[in-house]
Amino acid sequence: MNRYAQGNFFLAIEPRRCKGCGVCVQSCPQGVLALNGEGKVEAHEIARCVFCGLCERRCPDFAISVHKERAIQPSLV
Amino acid sequence: MPNTKELARHEEVQKRFTGAHALCAGCGIPICVRTILNAIEEPVVAINATGCLEVATTRYPTTAWNIPWIHVAFENAAAVASGVETAYRALRRRGKVSQEIRFVAFGGDGGTYDIGLQALSGALERGHRFLYVCYDNEAYMNTGNQRSGATPFAAQTSTAPVGERSFGKSQRRKDLTEIVAAHHVPYVAQASISDWYDLAVKVRKAVSVDGPAFLNVLSTCPRGWGHPSDQSIKIARLGVETCYWPLYEIIEGRWQLNYIPEERLPITEWLRPQRRFAHLFEPGKEALLAQIQRQVDADWEKLLRRCEDLPPAPFPKREWEFSSPVGERQREIWR
Numbered sequence: 001m002n003r004y005a006q007g008n009f010f011l012a013i014e015p016r017r018c019k020g021c022g023v024c025v026q027s028c029p030q031g032v033l034a035l036n037g038e039g040k041v042e043a044h045e046i047a048r049c050v051f052c053g054l055c056e057r058r059c060p061d062f063a064i065s066v067h068k069e070r071a072i073q074p075s076l077v
Numbered sequence: 078m079p080n081t082k083e084l085a086r087h088e089e090v091q092k093r094f095t096g097a098h099a100l101c102a103g104c105g106i107p108i109c110v111r112t113i114l115n116a117i118e119e120p121v122v123a124i125n126a127t128g129c130l131e132v133a134t135t136r137y138p139t140t141a142w143n144i145p146w147i148h149v150a151f152e153n154a155a156a157v158a159s160g161v162e163t164a165y166r167a168l169r170r171r172g173k174v175s176q177e178i179r180f181v182a183f184g185g186d187g188g189t190y191d192i193g194l195q196a197l198s199g200a201l202e203r204g205h206r207f208l209y210v211c212y213d214n215e216a217y218m219n220t221g222n223q224r225s226g227a228t229p230f231a232a233q234t235s236t237a238p239v240g241e242r243s244f245g246k247s248q249r250r251k252d253l254t255e256i257v258a259a260h261h262v263p264y265v266a267q268a269s270i271s272d273w274y275d276l277a278v279k280v281r282k283a284v285s286v287d288g289p290a291f292l293n294v295l296s297t298c299p300r301g302w303g304h305p306s307d308q309s310i311k312i313a314r315l316g317v318e319t320c321y322w323p324l325y326e327i328i329e330g331r332w333q334l335n336y337i338p339e340e341r342l343p344i345t346e347w348l349r350p351q352r353r354f355a356h357l358f359e360p361g362k363e364a365l366l367a368q369i370q371r372q373v374d375a376d377w378e379k380l381l382r383r384c385e386d387l388p389p390a391p392f393p394k395r396e397w398e399f400s401s402p403v404g405e406r407q408r409e410i411w412r
Binding site: 014017019020021022023025026027057058059060061062063 | 095096097098100101102103104105106107108111112273299305306307308309310311
């Protein structure tokens with residue numbers, strides 16, 4: 001499990017699940033993700049990530065997920 | 078009640094369908110299934126027809142499903158769903174079950190358009206409360222890309238090959254969404270994997286109606302359609318933008334468009350990236366292309382006339398406008 005953190009949020013990528021289809025790479029509005037030499041996805045520009053969660057929603061193999069470090073109180077959401 | 082965005086992030090619903098299944102890279106089916114299961118709040122029972130989804134997610138002794146799941150045969154997903162739903166109602170009447178449970182049947186286009194149509198029609202007519210989802214990848218992809226009732230005109234498949242005397246499938250696809258709408262069911266909709274929010278909202282509408290509901294979801298197939306696996310979402314989007322696959326819903330018999338493209342793209346934009354249509358771009362095939370464009374235009378005009386008594390429903394906001402930490406931080410600051 002690779003972890004890419006920025007502020008309160010982090011991207012978790014499970015390379016063993018990734019089939020390297022590239023759907024997340026094409027979906028990312030910020031160009032954060034790219035396929036590495038092994039054909040697995042990695043976040044090479046995590047600083048640009050806005051944590052919209054589109055990659056997570058569209059990953060067919062559940063390899064990528066967006067998490068919060070600290071849960072925001074439900075009353076604020 | 079959580080909104081659709083919050084629900085999709087909910088831990089419990091996230092684990093209903095898991096990865097490490099054997100579906101191809103870039104397949105549209107898991108995107109469709111996870112969006113649908115994540116959009117339902119209540120406990121879910123899944124019923125599966127034979128197809129890519131069933132074969133690739135339940136290889137013995139493993140499974141990708143964390144919810145009650147049943148598969149019987151190719152043709153009877155809707156019949157099984159009606160049996161399960163009836164058993165649930167009987168148990169509920171006797172007080173043995175107190176939960177609200179939702180039933181979702183998944184079938185491919187082969188198991189819905191062709192083989193399972195009779196069972197689906199019966200279940201819709203009997204009025205069982207369940208949601209039938211057809212993931213439409215436009216051929217029998219599981220067994221090697223044979224033509225089905227959903228295969229579009231002029232598409233190349235293994236049983237409708239391209240050669241000197243043939244140009245792929247020579248018949249038009251049937252319009253299953255209209256066939257289902259003719260059963261007078263409370264909710265029928267057409268969606269695409271490219272617009273997850275639109276799909277999630279439609280699922281929430283579908284499970285909230287008291288009666289049968291039907292969703293026809295365009296699901297891309299990189300192997301069968303012959304496009305790079307990373308283009309799956311883009312090609313599904315092109316199907317929507319060219320009005321080949323319009324997004325609309327039929328609520329209690331009222332037709333409503335969800336999305337009208339500002340500028341309609343020509344159908345060649347949808348055909349060109351796919352290898353199954355590559356023969357249409359050879360010289361001398363302009364007449365076929367014009368014929369496909371005329372078919373799409375006629376279908377779109379018909380749909381517009383059907384929906385004209387109602388203004389178009391506002392299209393849900395684009396996906397990247399949701400779930401951004403910026404918005405959450407702003408809300409925090411405003412408090």
